[in-house]
Amino acid sequence: MPTTVTFHEYATLDDAGRAALLKRTEGDLGPILEAAKPIIEAVRDEGDAALARFANQFDKSPVTADAIAATPADFDAAFDAVDREMIEVLEFCSDNVRRFHQAQMPEEMWWKEMHPGVFAGEKVVPIDSVACYVPRGKGSFPSVVMMTTIPAVVAGVGRPFIVTPPGPDGKVDAATLVAARIAGVEEVYKCGGAQGVAAVAYGTETVPRAPKMVGPGSPWVVAAKRLLSDRLDPGTPAGPSESIILADETANGRVAALDLLIESEHGPDSSAWLVTNSRSVAEDALAAIPGYWAAMGEERTGFSQAVLCGPRGGVILTPDFGAAIDFVNAYAPEHLQIHAEVPQDYLGAIRNAGEILLGAHTPICIGNFTLGPNAVLPTNAAALTHSPLGVHAYLKTIGLGHVTRRGYDLLAPKAKRFAEYEGFDAHANAVSAMRDAAFGNEG
CATH class of the missing domain: 3.40.50.1980 (Nitrogenase molybdenum iron protein domain)
Incomplete structure (x- = not known):
């Protein structure tokens, strides 16, 4: 098994090479x-x-x-x-x-008065x-x-x-x-x-x-x-583990490397990247990784090496930090940890990630086990459209409506015109003079 960590100079890659970095194990099922x-x-x-x-x-x-x-x-x-x-x-x-x-x-339930006599809401x-x-x-x-x-x-x-x-x-x-x-x-x-x-x-x-x-x-x-x-x-969608450690020039490469190994040890089907605009951070990380492997058990080292020495993990050096952030947003990682002196400065630029952990004292393992937010996160770029697991995944909403006679008089003519435009006769009849006739003296 190769034991040299994969290293990419992002600026030298063509479009196909950059697209290959986004692939995960579960991409071809x-x-x-x-x-x-x-x-x-x-x-x-x-x-x-x-x-x-x-x-x-x-x-x-x-x-x-x-x-x-x-x-x-x-x-x-x-x-x-x-x-x-x-x-x-x-x-x-x-x-x-x-x-x-x-x-x-x-x-559990809310209502909003849309107009006088017109109420809409939700039940959870x-x-x-x-x-x-x-x-x-x-x-x-x-x-x-x-x-x-x-x-x-x-x-x-x-x-x-x-x-x-x-x-x-x-x-x-x-x-x-x-x-x-x-x-x-x-x-x-x-x-x-x-x-x-x-x-x-x-x-x-x-x-x-x-x-x-x-x-x-x-x-x-x-x-x-x-x-x-x-x-x-x-x-x-929650498949094999994946992470990006995003590090600027203020980061400690040795600490970033320590955190890079966290998700890489889950298994050979995981993905884990250190993305940085700093060559010194990249070099420090690459130099530190073999020593960290030596402090791990054989099985977990094997998993980590399969990931970091293969096509789905390693270190990516970008020409500037804007390119690093663009890569993160395109990758939409399950876990993202930002190593920087002031990581909050970059929070607004990150649009796509399952979770964002800020700073060198917030490693992914703390998020996985002890922090509190859910660690079941979207994988395989599903963070482009999906959220972490949370109570909302176990709940559903039911739309609610209540219209008084006053509200009906406002809404019915507009509903009738809509129904006529879309060609629904029963829809239109239900909000026409036929309704008042059906009510008789009760309306």
Whole structure:
């Protein structure tokens, strides 16, 4: 495997070279889409039996069809398995996430008087049921449990539940169960990948059907969500991890390099760039990275090297900081951290990012775990149009209207003219003299 960090001089790249820097792993799902189809069909037709078979095949986990759900005893055992310090960390971080999302909650209902006797408004209601996907393949992620379940509970979702791949022991990760109970969620099902998405879309003997799924996942999860989008709202697009560390000439290149490695260690399908207009910052970062790899474990080093020494990561030197900001806005990264003496100076210029973390003391890992804002963020340039996961993803609005007789007299003639123009006879008749005649003496 190459161990030399990829380095690009942005000014020397042609249009094709610059476009190549924007590509992510999930950009080409063609082969995975085809391979996911029979998995989805099997779950639709066979239910729990297919989930158990795929757990054995893909997760190397001895799950049986009658043990798809985590039991209350599993939750209790998880609290014994996780050390007290970690439980306290989960409680502390969960409280920050909860308080942030409580502050996000909109009014339950509002009205505005548009004209005398004409009232319009909205009613906000939670979605009945939402599945929270918690990945596991390259580690365990109780942080994702916090970020997906807590806003669901805050929003008032009637039935939030978790689907997650089982481990090689046939069980759910213990910290995942602890985080779920802290959040107030007691339903967890052992099914991940495309089969987990299919289980939620169709329902099985054990896994309930839900109209929506949230949470990050592998390209297999992304592909299955796309294939099942007619049955399942896939929520915020959240695929393999990605980040940009944006650094100006006042930044410390060694610290920027430390933060560059954060998302690169998630897996070989991640993307991570340091973008700077300063050659000295770039050189300092490049010089520091090998030493940081030496302080990491073999697996995570391998993931990081696959990213930073490949086509989806490394260091980009731009001719000026304006070009660096333009690249960020075109890339629309999941995570953006700005390394600068006064990072707030650049905040107004950033239009496209899942999150913006300001300053050298706000590394992405603090955002991922402890800060409070949601860390389930749009990937693969979805930040061009999508927002982070939050309470709004678990809520829907219902339009409201009320018109008095006084308001009707103002609106009806205009509605009648509109209906006539668009050729709708019943529309026009409903706001004509025929209405008064139908009321008789009651109008």
